[in-house]
Amino acid sequence: MKQKITLLTVLALWCHSAFGACGDYYYGQVSTYDVFDQTILDVGGFRPFLLDLSNTYYGDEEAGEQDAGNLKVWQQLLTKSSIDVIKILVYTDNDHIRQKVLSEYPTSVSTEVSQYLQYVHKANTPINTNTVNTWSYADYKESQPYDTDALIDIAYERYNTVSNLQVKRRYAYQIVRLYFYGKRYDDGIAFYDRMPSDEKGNDELSYYLLDFYAGCHFRLKNTSIAAANYLRVWANSYDRKIGAYRSYHFAQQKDVDISQHLKTSTEQLYPTLIANVSGFASEQDAIRQIGNQSVDPTLYNVLLLRAVKSLENAASESTRYGLKEEGPSFPIVSDELFKRGSALKSLVHQSGKHLDSEQQSLIFSYIDYLLGDIASANTKLSNTTSAKYMDSKKVLKVLYEVSGWDSITPDREQTMMQWLDTSQSDDDPIFKLTDIVKERVGHLYLKDGQLAKSFLVHNQWNAVNEIFSLPLLDDLIDLANSNDKIGTQLLALRQNGITSSPNEYFTYHKGMYYLVNQDYDQERELLENNNLGNSIGSKGRRSIHARVFSNWINPSYSSDDPKAMTDSVFLSKPLALSDTTLSRVELVNAIQSLHHLSQNGKEWEQKLSHYLLGNYYYNISNQGRYRGNLLGIGNYRTYHQRDRFNTLVRSADYIEENKLYNMEYINANDFIYSGEMSQVRKHYRAALSLSDDEELNARITYLLALCDQKDLYYSQEYIHGDKWGDKVYDGTYDDVAAKYLKSLPVLKEKFGNTDFYQQALKSCGFLRHYDAM
Amino acid sequence: MLKYCYAILLATTAFSCTDHNGTPEENPKRFQSEMSSSATQFYHWKKSLVLDDVTKDALKTMETKRVYVRYFDLEEGGQFSGPQPTYLIDTIDQVLKDYDIVPVIYVKNEALSDVYQIEQTSKKVKSLIDEISMYYFGKTIKTIQVDCDWTKSTAKNYFYFLEWMNYYYDTEVTIRLHQIKYAEETGVPPVGKGTLMCYNVGNLADFDRNSILDAQIVASYINSETSYPIPLDVALPIYDQTVVKNRTSEHVRLINENCLEDLKNHPRHFKEVSDGTYEVIADTIYRTFALSPGMQLQVEESEISAINESLEVIRNSNLVINDYILYHLDSTSITNINLSEINL
Incomplete structure (x- = not known):
């Protein structure tokens, strides 16, 4: 499974009281592959410290408190009971169950255990009498707090009187624990220090005790003693590793020297080892340092598995942006990776004596694969035959095979479809490889010129909403009309709830391509008989409001209400539209009608047609409020694809120039809105030249000023939100602004006495600012 | 060590009038004090406020009208985010419905270290006080008291917190001796009334002096020239306690009881080394404390002489004194001492 971590989501959003604008954002991803099975070695309680970039503590933190170690200690006393039964016994508050289980044991044991468990049930709810997070x-x-002092009294009395050593030790644990929660840290320390060594012991229970003893020291700011003891708990306990790991790092925040408190050479290694499982140092260094010292083999194993996973991560593609030009993204063999992998193999040869031959074969096979030697990887993999490693072997076998494919064949297509279907189930380990298979097959399709199939390997149909590529749309339509069996399966797999036929759907989007490119004849021809082009869809997704031909005085972006567009000329002749939504066909009819009238109509028709066309082209521009609506997407989803250099790019260009490795990550908005205002100005100026209506002319001059303002935003002096650090216009009327905002003086001087000007003054803060100068 | 009998029922008149030190014309502040003086008030500081019959009778006999009840402490959040309430009161005897209750909260300075959280914290404190009042008394309460050992460095945040509490309530505060003496440095809290804490004045580890109250210590902070901008009540001790300290006196703990009888009766663990002071001679857990040989325990009692001498010091100052509050409301404390001998 590929893990994708979005690193950057950079949103540049800037608004001004008078002039609003939205930016866009770009994103990058880190891709890592989680192929290697870390469960092939026994890591005991260190499982939470396996390397996992997606989950903290390998996901074990969510699994709740660990208790396996404690239950095993109980079993040493309750030898006739299974772990499952002991677990029920320990957690139940039902006295009948308790007595039933303990009836198998001598009274001396059952009485003391029963009494202890009743006591613990009371002492465990809630944890702290005096501090409540409420x-x-x-x-x-509701929380029914208890009195820690009273509980300590009971525990101490029984600690002195019970005959069973384990029960006595458990009361001792409760005493130290309750001292801790009662904030009586000195007393907890004094009690622990006075305990005879046989009561402290060296089993799991001893580390439960030590954990709270360390806690008492920590609260008294005896940080080095606390840290050393947390380390011991981390290294030796089964259940309390995560807590001790966290506590150790808290205690070590001041970087105290704890070496004086670590007694043996093995203990002296602990700081290095915990640093390694924290990801702050090389696991290989830690394995080397362990050398021949007798550390718990599970600790060795966790470091080794982390080292292999770390190599796997290093072989994965690092952070990248935008369209996928190069591949494969896994494994990427560099000189550095080769050195690391070779060193790891050598290290395992030297120090991994406790590993069995099949474990070694699996590890060496995978390292060879990461280093690019698939043949050797396959040979070593064949040495693994045990059933317990079959899942791991199956995954690696497929991985090696797919990585070796260099062309697409019908058999491989068929195999790919099986894997894509397998991806529906997380239970099958093959699921891990889905992204790798898709990447490879998607690439091979593209290499073979099969754009539509390559697209469908990675994307749902609706990704074409934002990709304006004619070759891709044509290929999708061709595929929809073909009898290609795999193509049909892929189309079905990626339909994702769309009810239209593929032909109708992709033809509609081809029509949209022509709409965006202002080829209205082609658009109408494609959409005239297309259901999607003639309907508005649920929630008006394929509609646009007739107010796209209107305009506004205060270009606020805060409202989606079309009534914010106050100008109602579009409701009258020559357009005479209703105040309603238009299908795409109705829209293109209206645009074409206006274009015709602007050339061939009567003078007043020409004037108003130009005026309405100016409104339309402004409204679909990158500052217009219908810029996203035109495409059936929201105005705020107007981010664009970027290449690795963070430059705006279009997927369509990459497809046409054959620059893509495959079609993963191409579904960002490809339509780069027009920032160019000449078309808008042309129509407004034509309207102005035909009009002697002072009020209309004042409004048109104001709209021209908005065009000037857009030029100012996108001027050389101000690059609007392309990248972090770009200088954006801050709304000041300075020399640069004066250079671009040429219509403002005209508006003020020529139309300052109009009603429109007075109305605009009320609505537009920038105009007020200018007017007052 | 003296143990007083249940003399409180005889002490009624002692609380209403004693040494006036002159006429109102001669000493106007004194007159003001007596004019506003009411029946004896009490503090209650434990988690559980359950009154036995002795205490209930005593409250009636002494015509007590007002009881200061600690509701909760406000501490730094620790494992939780932001300041948190701790040691919330568990129960309040319904008998107290008939009394004028003043909720008290004890605030640790660390709880107010983040000035940006103070406004929010004050709202939460207000909400919790009201909830507890509603829970036990079916109504909210107008007057509260805030107890905090603020210093020069923490005064700014604490006073800001008080401004917020003043917005919600008629807020009183506790004042410690050092805050009277060094008022210019530590500042004067922005409230209308304070209570001078005349107990816990000494060093617990110093077994040569009674840490509960020592008039000499009071006199080292207050003299005839001492004044304070806001009127004060005076809180006086009637409790006993036992102090536990380790060999080096680094760690000192308190048992809020007079343990003298226990110490006498357990010679296997405790040996008397001087009047009221015992040394641990064998490991033991006593009152939940893990005691080791060499550690010492000292029983301290509130003493009439120390109380009256301290009152004398205070009355000879320019402090404006209104009422008196006795610490602590429980049957042990109120039977500890012959209250009629206190010169209130």
Whole structure:
């Protein structure tokens, strides 16, 4: 499974009281592959410290408190009971069950255990008598806090009187624990220090005790003692590793020297080892340092597995942006990776004596694969035959095979479809490889010129909403009309709830391509008989409001209400539209009608047609409020694809120039809105030249000023939100602004006495600012 | 060590009038004090406020009208985010519905270290106080008291917190001796009334002096020239306690009881080394404390002489004194001492 971590989501959003604008954002991803099975070695309680970039503590933190170690200690006393039964016994508050389980044991044991478990049930709820994470008294009363001092009294009395050593030790644990929660840290330390060594022991229970003892020291700011003891708990306990790991790092925040408190040479290694499982140092260095010292083999194993996973991560593609030009993204063999992998193999040869031959074969096989030697990887993999490693072997076998494909064949297509279907189930380990298979097959399709299939390997149909590529749309339509069996399966797999036929759907989008490119004849021809082109769809997704031909005085971006567009000329002749939504066909009819009238109509028709066309082209420009609506997407989803150099690019260009490795990550908005205002100005100026209506002319001059303002935003002096650090226009009327905003003086001087000007002054802060100068 | 009998029922008149030190014309502040003086008030500081019959009777006999009840402490959040309420009161005897209750919250300076959280914290504190009042008394309460050992460095945040509490309530505060003496440095809290804490004045580890109250210590902070901008009540001790300290006196703990009888009765673990002071001679857990040989325990009692001498010091100052509050409301404390001998 490929893990994708979005690193950057950079949103540049800038608005001004008078002039609003939205930016766009770009994103990058880190891709890593989680192929290697880390469960092939026994890591005991260190499982949470396996390397996992997606989950903290390998996902074990969510699994709740660990108790396996504690239950095993119980089993040493309750030898006739299974772990499952002991677990029920320990957690139940039902006395009948308790007595039933303990009836198998002598009274001396059953009485003391039963009494202890009843006590613990009380002492465990809630954890702290005096500190509650609530400001609600009702919640506090609900929590039924207990009195730690009273509980310590009981525990101490029984600690002195019970005959069973394990039960006595458990009371000792409760005493130290309750001292800790009662904030009586000195007393906890004093009690622990006075305990005879046989009561402290060296089993899991001893580390439960030590954990709270360390806690008492920590709260008293005896940080080095606390850290050393947390380390011991981390290294030796089964259940309390995560807690001790966290506590150790808290205690070590001041970087205290704890070496004086670490007694043996093995203990002296602990700081290095914990640093390694924290990802702050090389696992290989840690394995080397362990050398021949007798550390728990599970600790060795976790470091080794982390080292292999670390190599796997290093072989994965690092952070990248935008369209996928190069591949494969895994494994990427560099000189550095080769050195690391070779060193790891050598290290395992030297120090991994406790590993069996099949474990070694699996590890060496995978390292060879990461280093690019698929043949050797396959040979070593064949040495693994045990059933317990079959899942791991199956995954690696497929991985090696797919990585060796250099062309697409019908058999491979068929195999790919099986894997894509397998991806529906997380249970099958093959699921891990889906992204790798898709990347490879998608690439091979593209290499073979099969654009549509390559697209469908990675994308749902609706990704074409934002890709304006004629060759891709044509290929998708061709595929939809073909009898290609795999193509049909792929189309079905990626339909994702769309009810239209593929032909109708992709033809509609081809029509949209022509709409965006202002080839209205082609658009109408494609959409005239297309259901999608003639309907508005649910929630008006394929509609645009007739107010796209209107305009506004205050270009606020805060409202989606079309009534914010106050100018109602579009409701009258020559357009005479209703105040309603238009299908795409109705839209193109209106545009074409206006273009015709602007050339061939009567003078007043020409004037108003130019005026309405100016409105339309402004409204679909990158500052217009219908810029996203035109495409059936929201105005705020107007981010664009970027290449690795963070430059705006279009997927369509990459497709046409054959620059893509495959079609993964191409579904960002490809339509780069027009920032160029000449078409808008042309129509407004034509309207102005035909008009002697002072009020209309004042409004048109104001709209021309908005065009000037857009030029200012996108001027050389101000690059609007392309990248972080870009200088953006801050709304000041300075020399640069004066250079671009040429219509403003005209508006003020020529139309300052119009009603429109007074109305605009009320609505537009920038105009007020200018007018007052 | 003296143990007083249940003399409180005889002490009624002692609380209403004693040494006036002159006429109102001669000493106007004194007159003001007596004019506003009411029946004896009490503090209650434990988690559980359940009154036995002795205490209930005593409250009636002494015509007590007002009881200061600690609701909760406000501490730094620790494992939780932001300041948190701790040691919330568990129960309040319904008998107290008939009394004028003043909720008290104890605030640790660290809880107010982030000035940006103070406004929010004050709202939460207000909400919790009201919830507890509603829970036990079916109504909200107008007057509260805030107890905090603020210093020069923490005064700014604490006073800001008080401004917020003043917005919600008629807020009183506790004042410690050092805050009277060094008022210019530590500042004067922005409230209308304070309570001078005349107990816990000494060093617990110093077994040569009674840490509960020592008039000499009071006199080292207050003299005839001492004044304070806001009127004060005076809180006086009637409790006993036992102090536990380790060999080096680095760690000192308190048992809020007079343990003298226990110490006498356990010679296997405790040996008397001087009047009221015992040394641990064998490991033991006592009152939940893990005690080791060499550690010492000292029983401290509130003493009439120390109380009256301290009152004398205070009355000879320019402090404006209104009422008196006795610490602590429980049957042990109120039977500890012959209250009629206190010169209130």
